[in-house]
Amino acid sequence: MWIMPDFDSSLQWIADQLPRMRTLVERWSNINSGSCHRPGLAAMTDELDHAFSQLNAQTARIDLPPFPTITDDGQTVRQPSGQALSVHHESAGPTRVLLNIHMDTVYGPDQPFQTVREIDADTINGPGVADAKGGLAIILVALEALQRSDVADQLTWEVLINPDEEIGSPGSIDLLRQAAARNDLGLLYEPSISPDGLFAAARKGSGNFTVVVCGQAAHAGRAFHDGRSAIVALADLVQSVHALNGQFDGATINVGQIHGGTAINTVPDRAVCRINIRITDQAHAPELEQHLRALTSRINQRDGLTAELHGSFHCPPKPMSDAALQLFGHLRACGDALGQTVEWADTGGVCDGNKLAAWGLPNIDTLGPRGGAIHSDREFLILPSLVGRAQLSALFLMKLASGQLKWMSPSDQSMHPKSIAQ
Template identity: 45%
Template sequence: MGRLSRTEQELIARAAASPMRERTLAWSAINSGTGNLPGLARVADLLADAFGTLPGTLGYVDPTFVERVAPDGEVEPLAHGRHLHLRVRPDAPVQMLFTGHMDTVYPADHPFQSVRTLPDGRINGPGVADMKGGLAIMLAALEAVERSSLSSRLGYEVVINADEETGSFSSAALIERACRGKVAALTFEPALADGTLAGARGGTGNFSLVVRGRSAHAGRNPEDGRNALVAAADLAVRLRNAAGPRLGVNPARIDGGGPNNVVPDLAILRVNFRPATLDDVERASTHLRSAVNMVAAEHEVEITSHGSFNRSPKPSSDKIKALQDMVAAAGAALDVSVGFAATGGVCDGNNIAACGVPVVDTMGARGGAIHSADEYLIPESLPERAQLAALTIVRIVEKGAP
């Protein structure tokens, strides 16, 4: 660490001394699945207490109105938890954005609820890596920066949303507002176990395709019916087979059907797209419209499409590359190897990049097996990544922009 100034050495010492492990364990002990509103409220209060030690204005932000298609084909409101928003020194010359999420993929009735230390020292628990550990790292870095002589030159916003795992539909507008005027952003999704960070990302789109046919007696007059379930299945196969790998089509679920002696008149196909580039988004849209029209005509059913491409692909850019270089240089100064690799996953980094703000979105803990009961956090990565984030932030402040 000979390439660190004395100020930087003091900075990273403060970052490493933060009680990140204790915070991660406490926050992970509370279920905060996206649909568990009481659990999200409890975690939000704990996070508000913790982040409330930072200067600025901290508050809860109500979720934007979101709808979903229910299993009966009707559109209904979908409730979400409140988001946390902190704004510090909005008039400072350098403005940055830091984001994370408090929700997990594990609902309140999921069997994976407790945190434990594995024999090899890793921590296994719901959200320990994705991303309660990342939130602890973010706070540690910001606390260290606030005690730096450079803090007066830095203004920033922190957004911790409650719906990232399901697409950030109720927080996208908040993130977009927070992006305004920012020179760079850091998001604290987990890095891979070996420390690799995400580079370019594909996009995503989620759709519910409501198929309405005509019911009839399955034995007496089936020819008078129009089988919505068969049409939905045909649509799923056409979407999957004709798309090609760049569109990343995944028909995930069909709701519908009924008694065996009734031709079903309703089915809902849930499908996810993972377009690799912005051009692929347009190709995916065209493919979806074409398949819907063909199936509707051939099966004589009505198909209504609900959904959107809610996260644009995040290709590499000169600004993003410059920010990645700054993170890598900070890592080199800490004797931490930092590499980047493209990924098909999506996160709020996609939203931020779409607003024109350069972002590195895997500044969180090293870990793995996320979205499963084997999710784990490598605890020694907590101080390591807090130091990396803090050093990156102050060097951006000194330079003014990536």
């Protein structure tokens, strides 16, 4: 491999970092940082603050506002957020890059899946190894490599690590919006969408909704007919919601959780369901929301029952834009130089890349490691990909810093004739 002498030595240095990257990923994955587990998120923030403080950059912990959430028994409460971590390096270079990934995982502290184990010499299994603690290690090492090169001071970059992506980034949304506004392009470190390393191209949009039904409690034996069952009313609604599948092109409607009742001999006065909707066409969002509203109000017409709909479409679809295609072209050129294949495909998953793109920040959002079975206790990470992916990012950043890769969003090209996109 010969790319440029200076780049080459930084890339070679990354090749030697695998044992250290593995140690970091295992250490971080053994810390439970479920999205609602504040002590674990605080411990992760300490770890990341320490690791990223070694860079020539300014590090800051940012308090995030609490956000409303509906509990399993239907109460609206304000949930405290963890902290975000920002790492920032300013230079005179013309391009500003955002590197973003989350520190939270979908695994709470009460779940059995808590620790990392080796599957074979090249593969580990553990909570968050791929999504997204491997990505955190890749960002760190790619930036270290950039800083070892001669072009370190020719690129302005910031790392934003948020604690709530897995629940839709309710506390960090303003931070993300501000970061989208002040940067030119985004690199996000979600894992690849397939074990062989496919990147995400277009992504669906997503909405989360909660329906809370209140009825009338009564003794199941003495006063059954005085009761009004929230569970029965909710069950009717669930059937109707599920029947919306197939009515909107590219949309899926999943009733993912249901809670209700207190004791088997009590007519249940409370039932709650949570619904996730995925759409390819943003135009379907208001129509689908209207259906949910109509089905909810149908319960309100029944004697002794009330229902409320909460939630929204929080994440717009991410279509493959001209700007994203241009970014992928640059990434593929870096992959070619490294002997890596860069291919992409559409996916139904969503991430913060959806929001950033909707706010005008072109981004590639799956620069994290190769792995799979994320959001399950089979989640795995392919260890050598930590090195390959860090090299890919480092080369991209070094080329951007050196001016070999000139970037501007296609929408800006007419306004900034000084730069010419390759």
